Amino acid sequence: MEVFRPAGGWFDKFAKRFNIRSVKLHGEAASADTVAAESYPETFKGIIQEMGYRPEQVFNMDETGLFWKRMPSTTYLMKDEAKTTGFKVQKDRITLIMCGNAAGHMLKPGLIYKSANPRALKNKNKNTLPVYWMHNPKAWITKVLASDWFHRVSSPK
Template identity: 65%
Template structure:
């Protein structure tokens, strides 16, 4: 009597997948230094928690690893750098050092500032490399030609941020306090009813608003290296003035009002303020006040609007 065949036995459940350990370039250099000191592959592998075969693979790439460590500014990089234009590599390393120096000095940096500095550095290094290759002879220049143009494009900047761990952070924020819902309701309902009831034309409908102009203000965001927890605070410049802008629905703008903190600034010494293209006002904080608003309305708005409407033949 034949025996029943037993079904295929199930393989035991696999355990959790082992996480691959990636050493940074700096750690790989230290590992190679330990091998140079005479330590065995097995001892070095136990020290870093990796297999002996991984240590031997790192040893085979010693030349590339040390070259990457010499030219790379990013100490936490885990990949060996591919062969790139040496002018670009030098420029990026110098640019990263410049960004770090600016952060220590609390100098705000945005994309345009960084890209402009990158173009300047690249041109300086390219000119230097070109002179060295010309001195070395024509054969060397033909092999190591230096690219003539670098535009600091958006793609380059995104890759630069990834290579050097740059991130964009906000320095300060301000919550909006305007009641936009009520403003929209007034424009769409009450204000529209007033215009229709009075039969006003677009030339007779004026709108005034004020805005602060911080003419020494720095950017509100900056770039820092990824290892930095946050950007240190800074004291923003308070030099500002207030502009009073007024125009009608037909597109006509009257003379702007300007509020400054000084009645007679040194730059306008012995100057007639009536000849300025703005209506000059002053306040210790360069802010709009009830008194200044009334002064602007009586001495600037009414004369300007009367003259304009008289020329249009309107009330």
């Protein structure tokens, strides 16, 4: 029995021969003001010095979303096909927020899910989780959730 061993670039030649191209299935364009981003560190340093903030008072918070059950964003199609049919993007998502201060102290992470009481955590005390549990129908961060999370995890009880 012969083993298939493709040469380098075989798929590119195959795709060209059979008129196949890579297409983006979903996604959104994002842009950032790179000029403002490059100049901001000096501006921020000036604000900290002017206001006399200590490292314990300077926080950095960021969020990241995790989609599971999500298909890849690109696939290969014949060029005459406009788009795939019968394809719906799964949007099961959680959002994780992390925060720490300039002194090196990390706050308890926040986790946002679409349900307040998911089946997987039935009869479980969410206060014992290693994250601060929050919910939003779209699992997105909001001003109210972020403020509530920050005040609850940064202030000792």
